[in-house]
Amino acid sequence: MMTYAAVAVTVLLTAAGAMALVRIVRGPTTLDRIVATDVLLAIIITGIAAEAAFSRDPTALPVLVVVSLLGITGSVGVARFITREKS
Amino acid sequence: MTLENVLDTIAAVCMITGALLSLAAGVALLRFPDLMSRMHAATKPQVLGLLLMLTGCAIRIGALVDITTMVLIAIFQLATAPVAAHMVGRAVYRDGHTRKDLLIVDELAPDADKFTEVSPDQSRQTPGAPR
Amino acid sequence: MSPYEIALTKKERVRSRIIAVFGLVIVWNLLWGEFTWMNIITGALVATAILVVFPLPPVKFGGRVRPLWVIAFFARFFTDLVVASFQVAALAFRPGLPNSAIVKVKLRVVSDLNMTLVAEAVSLVPGSLITEADRQTGTLYIHMLGVEDADHVERLRKEVLLLERRLVRAIGSKEELRKVNAPVPEETSP
Numbered sequence: 001m002m003t004y005a006a007v008a009v010t011v012l013l014t015a016a017g018a019m020a021l022v023r024i025v026r027g028p029t030t031l032d033r034i035v036a037t038d039v040l041l042a043i044i045i046t047g048i049a050a051e052a053a054f055s056r057d058p059t060a061l062p063v064l065v066v067v068s069l070l071g072i073t074g075s076v077g078v079a080r081f082i083t084r085e086k087s
Numbered sequence: 088m089t090l091e092n093v094l095d096t097i098a099a100v101c102m103i104t105g106a107l108l109s110l111a112a113g114v115a116l117l118r119f120p121d122l123m124s125r126m127h128a129a130t131k132p133q134v135l136g137l138l139l140m141l142t143g144c145a146i147r148i149g150a151l152v153d154i155t156t157m158v159l160i161a162i163f164q165l166a167t168a169p170v171a172a173h174m175v176g177r178a179v180y181r182d183g184h185t186r187k188d189l190l191i192v193d194e195l196a197p198d199a200d201k202f203t204e205v206s207p208d209q210s211r212q213t214p215g216a217p218r
Numbered sequence: 219m220s221p222y223e224i225a226l227t228k229k230e231r232v233r234s235r236i237i238a239v240f241g242l243v244i245v246w247n248l249l250w251g252e253f254t255w256m257n258i259i260t261g262a263l264v265a266t267a268i269l270v271v272f273p274l275p276p277v278k279f280g281g282r283v284r285p286l287w288v289i290a291f292f293a294r295f296f297t298d299l300v301v302a303s304f305q306v307a308a309l310a311f312r313p314g315l316p317n318s319a320i321v322k323v324k325l326r327v328v329s330d331l332n333m334t335l336v337a338e339a340v341s342l343v344p345g346s347l348i349t350e351a352d353r354q355t356g357t358l359y360i361h362m363l364g365v366e367d368a369d370h371v372e373r374l375r376k377e378v379l380l381l382e383r384r385l386v387r388a389i390g391s392k393e394e395l396r397k398v399n400a401p402v403p404e405e406t407s408p
Contacts, residue, residue, distance in 0.1 A: 008106070011111065016106075022117060031122055035122065035129055035130065036116055042111050042136075046137055049137065050106070051143055054147070065163065068163040068164045075174065080174060093326060135303040136303075150252065156248070159245065166338070171335070
């Protein structure tokens with residue numbers, strides 16, 4: 001049964017990631033791309049957590065600690081830069 | 088049905104729900120008309136999605152050493168997600184990417200000058216600045 | 219003196235340092251995965267070093283913690299989080315485009331801590347997003363998704379004020395409590 005669940009989760013996350021990628025490519029503004037990149041990052045975190053759960057292997061979890069802490073720096077930096085650029 | 092089966096089922100349900108929330112974020116990114124509403128649907132359900140995924144993970148792995156790590160991941164995610172959302176949301180409004188025709192009321196518009204005019208003690212002031 | 223500066227007495231400063239060290243020690247222990255004396259001692263050393271090198275901005279915390287209300291706050295918060303997550307996710311799949319609104323909410327307790335926590339809680343719950351915040355007057359400008367009409371706007375505004383009340387009940391001081399227990403004031407239109 002776990003195999004079916006793993007397949008389902010993989011399909012769902014892949015579809016979500018693909019949609020985020022489409023938005024990153026299409027834009028149209030930088031802010032659109034930041035938001036989409038944020039979502040892609042969250043999907044990647046979710047995916048790594050799912051992998052850890054299915055294989056019962058906690059090796060990747062410390063990576064998630066770092067990513068979940070530093071994930072915001074990119075979007076905050078770019079958002080800050082854009083607002084400043086305007087003024 | 089053994090206990091392990093029950094736990095596995097709960098974990099599987101949590102994880103599939105989490106993945107569905109991620110999918111909703113992807114759909115919202117593609118479908119929604121303006122950046123602001125995209126941000127809503129894209130960034131927030133993700134947080135719950137990740138929490139659910141971590142719950143599933145905790146049930147499956149079940150070792151205390153790893154569960155504490157997952158608690159930390161959850162705390163960091165909960166603490167940092169609003170900061171990013173606010174920073175981007177502010178930039179979106181200031182850059183005028185909001186679709187005004189979809190807004191029922193906009194109570195920020197009358198006060199907007201207060202924020203867009205950059206004075207040294209308004210938005211640039213860092214709370215930790217030495218006094 | 220700018221309104222951003224908060225004068226802290228020596229006692230308050232010591233107290234906020236102790237709280238900060240305590241929090242960091244907990245994080246350190248969680249990172250190692252177990253609570254042992256060794257972890258607590260090394261954690262305290264690391265936390266002190268960090269706070270000496272990167273001092274935190276002064277935070278005035280005048281209240282006290284009421285455990286029952288804290289539990290009530292978190293219970294309600296997670297319920298909101300789950301319900302709203304599914305609502306917003308459903309909006310993504312439903313045909314038609316959702317309307318939204320930017321609502322101005324004036325908080326009754328004007329303090330950095332209160333404003334930060336309310337803003338965090340509001341913006342973690344899907345469907346609401348802080349667009350701007352005015353620190354001097356304690357005003358939040360919240361962008362809300364899926365708003366139907368003007369009545370709905372008022373309901374959402376009230377929700378935020380109720381959230382503030384729950385928060386102050388959990389960690390506020392007596393004086394702040396009095397402020398939020400007063401009936402929700404009728405909002406004057408801008």
